[in-house]
Amino acid sequence: MKTRLPIAICFIFGIFTLLQYFSKHPTLTAMYAEILDWMQIIFVFTLLVGVITIFKIHSGKISRKESNWPYSILTVLGIVVMAGLGFGYGTDYGSPFLWIFQNIQVPMQSTMFALLAFFVASAAYRGFRFRNKEAAVLLITAIIVMLGRVPLGHQISDLIPQTAEWIIDNPSTAAKRGILIGIGLGSITTALRVILGIERSYLGGRS
Amino acid sequence: MDLSRLDRRIIFLIIAVVVIVPMLFDITPEVQITKDTQQIFDAIDSLNAGDYIMVSFDFEAASFPEMRPLASVILNHAFEKDLKIVGLALFSEGTAIGYTLLEQIARNYNKTYGLDYVYLGFRPQYVSAILGMGESVIKVFPEDYLKQPLEIYTDFLGLDNYEDLPLLVSIADGSLPIHWADYANARYGQEVAVACAAVMVTAFKPYFESGQLIGPAAGVKGAAEYEKLLGYEGAAHRRLFTQSVVHLAIILLVIAANISAYVWRKK
Amino acid sequence: MKGFGIISIICLIVLFAPLLAYSQIEDAVLSDTPLFDTSRLPVFVASLLAIVIFFIATYLVKARAETKIRKVAGLNAVDEAIGRATEMGRPVLFTPGWGGDIQRPTTIAALNILNLVAEKTAAYNCDLIFPTHDPVIMSAAEETIQNAYINAGHPDLFKPDNIYYTTSSQFGYAAAVDGAITRIKPATVMLLGTFEGEALILAETANSIGAMQIAGTDSTIQLAFFLVACDYTLIGEELFAASGYLSGDEKIVASIKAQDYMKIIIIAILLAGGILATFNLDFLSEWIL
Amino acid sequence: MSIETLIAAVLTLAIFSFLYKENPFYRAAEHLLVGVSVGYYLVILVEETIWSKVARPLAYDQNWIVIIPAVLGLMMFLRLSRNRAYLTRIPLALLIGAGAGVSIPAMLWARVLKQMSASMLPLYTVSGMIVLVGVITTIIYFYFSREQEGWFGYLAKTGTYFLMVFFGATFGYTVMSRVTLLIGRMEFLLTDFLGVVG
Incomplete structure (x- = not known):
């Protein structure tokens, strides 16, 4: 019962959503929309569980005075203040909730994203080596495209941006399609294994 | 060493x-105009004063540095041409940013909210929002971002659905333009132009080739080309x-x- | 089959509830719409074909007990990676990326690998840390890891606090995992799942503390970054084949075989399509789309 | 300088300090970012979903069906209990099963059929030929039931070269976006915060 019921539910919902794709029948479409709503509702409740686990982990750290416990206060405070302001004073333009979002959350998020420029450089520095023929192809393509995307490439020779464009349109697109087809096939068989209950470690069975 | x-x-x-x-x-640096940027520029340039243009801020906060110059050129062009801008956002994170930007640029052109532009705000579940506006914009957005009923903006009552909208611009850091193409363009024939992050161009390529999307102005280079077309x-x-x-x-x-x-x- | 009756009744109730909700839809619309949407015929044929091939492959593998598949470098490294962590007395960190949710087959494939990794860390008594951006993935991972520890005979070693939700914000998640990597200093970092912009941030941080990195994703853009920055990278489909490799389970190997049979058919169709297109006959490519 | 700019600049520098090494400033910023962003998503998602999809339908439309997903959702809380945690498998099974069912036709269409159809180009053009050879050899690279030796290995090797071109091109292409983001942040520090440029 502990594993059979989940596997049965998985099978029924899987088959239903699979078959629904092939029909525009309003009843089936409505059922599908309803299931999508259910999925969202379950997600939000699970988010609450996630928030509780964050609280548990951080309050545990604070009460046990584990290493770095003062930082945990910041996390707990962040959640409580944001939730309090959001539920209490709304999320509209000019609300304190939005003020914190724009002046605290957004700058930090975009700075995290900007770290990528540094990491791109260090990864390229370390990883782009003329080790063998494959690595050479990788290196040379990357350099051509990097040059071809800025005015500098034009200034050296018009051939650079043209080559970059050609590479992206032809050999690069071909490989991308091959990768996507492979991913498609892998996804389909994985999904089939899930629906048929072959793969079920997350449902309590041995896979 | x-x-x-x-x-x-x-x-x-x-x-x-x-x-x-x-x-x-x-x-x-000297910038050469590519045909992609020229295409989106021409699409906006061919509109007449008083025409509606919908600008969708389809990006998240973290990529604002890349999207800002693109959004600026589009809005500058639209205000310069005296188009009526209808702004909206399909990512919750882009909502406030879109509004702030629209306000800033409108001030430079002495444009008035409700008369020359409105901001509809954010709707979750973009597919149903995109499809819904094909039937009725006011049904999807009964109120604007400032919580005013949309009916009070008499200058915008002429915009019923996509039929009254000659052009929509999606300013995107992700794959939302594909949804605009699949739902607004394929189903309602809405013209959709795209200003997007440089990384997304290859993903959209087939849509531009088939004419389902117009443009794109991509990344900082696209924005610079656009600036040149605008003459600054x-x-x-x-x-x-x-x-x-x-x-x-x-x-x-x-x-x-x-x-x-x-x-x-x-x- | 005790309990089967109850199970079916519950399932039927659960499934037909939405039907009941919409039973009042206008009858005229109902009778006017055909049950089958003919514009989706190509996908239907392809799905049917895929399912049939899946069953044929399962039958063939069972009948011939043929399980030979070629080696994939990244997968052979998994054992080495866990062994290394055990030797160094440091944990393994596994994270499925910000781009996926539980509905995505990639996430399921990552959880399958997680299951096998967890059985090994349980056997070696090596800590396994699993931060994620999605509360549902957190729940599924906890279930997976707990079962793996039970199956490995070490339920006592299972630490639920090591599987945690960080935040749904992309760069909040990146900041949290980066922080965890630099403070915990895991010997091995496994980045398997759907990654977006955060991919290289995590891979480079893992490299900076000298961790061995095994990456694998279905995000084509991030593959390039992983390939340059990581020790081992599972490219696209290799990630899906991984659990078959690692477990050697007959049924999973069969599905890898099924993928290969489909590839033969796809190549044949592509060749035929190319030749037809050369003579300006587009009906094949047009029918497919 | 406004208080907003000062706060944003301090936090920006705290995150950038991670590049030197992990330190108390980064650690503080990281924990704050996690907390604030969890709060943000919590508020947005609860308002969008629990209010509009559960509470309102129950209160105004008397739509009793939403009790089922609400109960399934509440079952997820059993994750927090030691001996009833297995019951969370039921809502999980619904999510995983429905997701798997949706993905089969979607993946077949977008990832397989669409890509195939786009690759069927006339072979008398250079790009038609290259695309077809590239797609086929890449697929062969991913063929698992055969060792990559002999003529088969040769084809797979050709596939690897195509893959390397793709990875190189993607890398080069993406650098542009990433560098732009850094320039944006630096502009903020130099212009809005320090007032050096602009």
Whole structure:
């Protein structure tokens, strides 16, 4: 019962959503929309569980005075203040909730994203080596495209941006399609294994 | 010394220097206009004063640095042409940013909210929002971002659905333009132009080739080209110089590492 | 089959509830719409074909007990990676990326690998840390890891606090995992799942503390970054084949075989399509789309 | 300088300090970012979903069906209990099963059929030929039931070269976006915060 019921539910919902794709029948479409709503509702409740686990982990750290416990206060405070302001004073333009979002959350998020420029450089520095023929192809393509995307490439020779464009349109697109087809096939068989209950470690069975 | 085993922090420092130093100089490189940017420019330029244009801010907060110059050129062009702008956002994170930007640029042109532009705000579940506006915009957005009923903006009552909308621009950092193409264009025949992050261009390519999407103006280079078409050299131009220097620096670093590794191996 | 009756009744109730909700839809619309949407015929044929091939492959593998598949470098490294962590007395960190949710087959494939990794860390008594951006993935991972520890005979070693939700914000997640990597200093970092912009941030940080990195994703853009920055990278489909490799389970190997049979058919169709297109006959490519 | 700029600049520098090494400033910023962003998503998602999809339908439309997903959702809380945690498998099974069912036709269409159809180009053009050879050899690279030796290995090797071109091109292409983001942040520090440029 502990594993059979989940596997049965998985099978029924899987088959239903699979078959629904092939029909525009309003009843089936409505059922599908309803299931999508259910999925969202379950997600939000699970988010609450996630928030509780964050609280548990951080309050545990604070009460046990584990290493770095003062930082945990910041996390707990962040959640409580944001939730309090959001539920209490709304999320509209000019609300304190939005003020914190724009002046605290957004700058930090975009700075995290900007770290990528540094990491791109260090990864390229370390990883782009003329080790063998494959690595050479990788290196040379990357350099051509990097040059071809800025005015500098034009200034050296018009051939650079043209080559970059050609590479992206032809050999690069071909490989991308091959990768996507492979991913498609892998996804389909994985999904089939899930629906048929072959793969079920997350449902309590041995896979 | 084997340069190829350099401490990563030295690389970081080099990158920081090559970003900061070029910014201190006011150098604007010569930009060549590509047909993609020309296409979206022409699409907006061919509209008549008083026409509606819908601008969807389809990006998240973290990518604002890349999207800002693109959003600026589009809004500048639209205000300059006296188009009536209808703004909205399909990512919750882009909502406030879109409004702030619209307000800022509107001020430069002395445009009035409710008369020359409105901001509808955010709707979750973009597919149903995109489809819904094909039937009725006011049904999807009964109120604007400022919580006013949409009916009070009499200048915008002429906009019922996509039929009254000659052009929609999606300013996107992700794959939302594909949804605009699949739902607004394929089903309702809505013309959709795209200003997007540079990384997304390859993903959209088939849609541009088949004419389902117009454009794109992509990344900082697209924004700089657009600035040139509008007849000024703004933020994107200045950035493009820095951008070139950084690209060159990364390439030189890679070459240096390779030469050093080769010499070291020989020893 | 005790309990089967109850199970079916519950399932039927659960499934037909939405039907009941919409039973009042206008009858005219109902009778006017055909049950089958003919514009989706190509996908239907392809799905049917895929399912049939899946069953044929399962039958063939069972009948011939043929399980030979070629080696994939990244997968052979998994054992080495866990062994290394055990030797160094440091944990393994596994994270499925910000781009996926539980509905995505990639996430399921990552959880399958997680299951096998967890059985090994349980056997070696090596800590396994699993931060994620999605609360549902957190729940599924906890279930997976707990079962793996039970199956490995070490339920006592299971630490639920090591599987945690960080935040749904992309760069909040990146900041949290980066922080965890630099503070915990895991010997091995496994980045398997759907990644977006955060991919290289995590890979480079893992490299900076000297961790061995095994990456694998279906995000084509991030593959390039992983390939340059990581020790081992599972490219696209290799990630899906991984659990078959690692477990050697007959049924999973069969599905890898099924993928290969489909590839033969796809190549044949592509060749035929190319030749037809050369003579300006587009009906094949047009029918497919 | 406004208080907003000062706060944003301090936090920006705290995150950038991670590049030197992990330190108390980064650690503080990281924990704050996690907390604030969890709060943000919590508020947005609860308002969008629990209010509009559960509470309102129950209160105004008397739509009793939403009790089922609400109960399934509440079952997820059993994750927090030691001996009833297995019951969370039921809502999980619904999510995983429905997701798997949706993905089969979607993946077949977008990832397989669409890509195939786009690759069927006339072979007398250079790009038609290259695309077809590239797609087929890449697929062969991913063929698992055969060792990559002999003529088969040769084809797979050709596939690897195509893959390397793709990875190189993607890398080069993406650098542009990433560098732009850094320039944006630096502009903020130099212009809005320090007032050096602009």
